[in-house]
Amino acid sequence: MNLFTDIRSLVLDSLSALQGTGDLPGDLSFDNVAVEPPRDAAHGDMATNAAMVLAKPAKLKPRDIADKLAALLVADPRIASAEVAGPGFLNLRLETGLWGSVVLAALNEGRAYGRSQLGAGIKVNVEYVSANPTGPLHVGHTRGAVFGDALASLLDYAGYDVTREYYINDGGAQVDVLARSVYLRYLEQFGREVAFENGTYPGDYLIEVGAALKEKVGEAYVDQPEETWLDEVRLFATDAMMALIREDLATLGVEMDVFFSEKSLYGTGKIEAAIDSLRAKGLIYRGTLEPPKGKLPEDWEPREQTLFKSTEHGDDVDRPIMKSDGAWTYFAPDIAYHYDKVERGFDQLIDVFGADHGGYVKRMKAAVSALSDGRVPVDIKLCQLVKLFKNGEPFKMSKRAGTFITLRDVVEQVGPDVTRFVMLTRKNDAPLDFDFDKVLEQSKDNPVFYVQYAHARVCSAIRRATEAGIACDDAVLAAADLSEMTHESELNVARKLAEWPRLVEIAARTNEPHRIAFYLYELASDLHALYNRGNEETQLRFVQEGNPALSQAKLALARSVAVVISAGLAILGVNPAEEMR
Structure with a gap:
């Protein structure tokens, strides 16, 4: 049941009737007609912009349309009143009995209440986290992981066919640095003194990897030149890091459907195929780019390069895809990876990137537009930084990680439920302050506590009623008489x-x-407002002593709230609380 959709259908039918009587032109589009909650609840239950959006194309005054529309709407038994406001907005009040049908729908449908067929089975690929496999996930990855996972669950709930995907960046120079770092830890296992220089990773998390490498190969790599061990250690280290990352994700309840390796694009012809696809469309050429805007770098010199004509698909400048030495730029495998997603038949792509990838958005959108001939849209979501605080001070760095705060640091402090909910209390492109003390407070100012407490309160009321001998299962509550549910x-x-x-x-x-x-x-x-009001007005309490039927009506409303909270928390990946401790 979607009451807003039902009333919008009534509005559209009424508009069509006005077309039939000649009061509206027959060629109007109703696509922009909306029915939504009014900005001020005192104005009514719902409002429609129909007269405002149709006035110009109909060449009529908004109030003239609104008056005629209101006259038709009030003839429907669901509409108690239809009042024209301002220049032509139409405020609607619904018959009180309709609200009881909403409660019963939530009880009858359970978690399916609110599910939508909006997606209609459209295949969506949501790529998120995709951290370099060089260490444990940090707090920035945590926000991206939570956002991406919740988005995937939301789209699934709305009827889309969703694939969760992690792109393993194992094809670049950073995995060579990882291999050298693991080799240093390997040497330490033989009592060697080592120095982490040239960008190598000093985190303690590599100690176990170095020990595991020793167990596997013994002394075989000691004092050997890099070319004899680099490839093998790189593969060994990458596998170890991906196992660590999978464990990190599991602590947060995140499971991927696909792990796609960047390395699988190299030497397989996949990069060449993607670039050839663009070349066949006249989008690959040899040329010289203009110098960067602003201060000219001292080492900049104009040179001919192989370029992707991304400006033809909305980018600011064309982008290099091949270096002067003939090697691919980092952009080329990313083009190939998205080409692979297009070829796999996805109808929509969503990439969740960190805030530092802002300059990457237009070129990636241009690439997907070109590769799919504009058929496959890509939405790139940037997750802004998270600032961590404890006792009013910035949270110190993790010794285990060496240079950053890990996902596990956060989850160990507050648990996965709090971590996930708090990461979604700001829009993804807004900075987020995460205070370890505040997110554990039991107060209205702590949203995760406040929501879980509401669910727990309902569960407590159900338990009290059951102990009093009142039947409270959903089937019984769904049959309750809600005619007396009239209090504001x-x-x-x-x-x-x-x-x-x-x-x-x-x-x-x-x-x-x-x-x-x-x-x-x-x-x-x-x-909570209803519950607290019941402290003073006993007729609002969920359990009415000596009146099982009225109790069931009150509990039906409360239980429907718990049903929706449970469904919403499931989308966010958070467990509903049965009781608060």
Whole structure:
């Protein structure tokens, strides 16, 4: 059940009726007609912009359209009133009984309430995390992992066919540095003094890898030249790091469907095939780029390069794909990787990048547009930085990692549920402050506690009712008589429940899972307000002593909130709390 969709259908049918009577032109598009909650709840239950968006193409005054539309809408038994406001907005009040049907729909449908067929089975690839396999995941990766995983779950909930994918950057120079770092730890196993120089990684996490390498090869690589061991150690180290990364993701409850190796693109003709595809479209050429804008680097000199004509697909400048020595630039395998995704038949691509990849967005969009002839859209989401605090001070770096705070540092401090929810309390492109003390507070200011407490409160009320001999299973509550649900505090909760299916679709269309977290906080707030009001007005309490039928009606509303909170938290990858400790 989606009450907003139902009322929008009523509005569209009424507009069509106005076309039939000649009050509106017959060639109007209703695509931009919306039905949504009013900005001010005092104005009504829903509002439509129909008259405002149709006035110009219809060459009519908005109020004239709104007046005629209002007259048709109030004839429907679901509409209690339709009032024209301002220049032509139409505010609607619904019959009170409709809100009870929302509660019963949530109880009857369970977690399926709010599920959508918006995606219609469209195949979407969501690539996220994709950290270099050179060490454990850090706090920046944590935010990207949570965002990407919640987005994938949201799209699945909205009817898309979703593939979660991790791109292993194991084809560049950084894995050679990793191999050299592991070799140093290997030498330490034989009592050698080593120095981590030339960018090698000093983190303690490589000590175990060095020991494992010794166990595998013994003294075979000691005092041997690099060319004899580099390839083997690189593969050994990359496998070890990916095992570590998988463990890190598991602590956060993140599971990937596909791990795609960048290295698999090299020597297989896949990069060449992608570039040839662009060349066949006249998008690869030899040319010289203009110097960078601003201060000219001292070592810059114009030189002819092999370029991708990305400006034909929305980029600011054309991009090099081959170095002067004939080697591919780092952009070339990324083109090939996205070409592979297009060839795998995905209808949409979503890439979740760190904040430092902002300059990469236009060129990657241009590449996908060119490779798919504009058929496959790609949405690139940038996750801004996370600042960690404890006791009011910046959180110190991890000794294990050497240079950064790890995902496990965060999860060990507060647990996966808190970590995931808090990472979604800001939009992905906004900076996030993560205070270890505040996220564990039991207060309204802590959103994860506030939402879980609302779910726990409902569970507590159900337990109390059960102990009092009142039947409280969902089937019984779904048959409750809600005709007496008329108090404004109760109706506010039901109105918020009615927004859930609409909110899911908006969040899925915009690829914004943080909207789920925001909604859950608002729903929890309405539930807490109702509960607290019951401290003074006994008729609002969930359990009414001596009146099982009325108790079941009250509990039906409360239980429907728990159903939606549970569904929303599942999208975020957070467990609902049965009780608070």
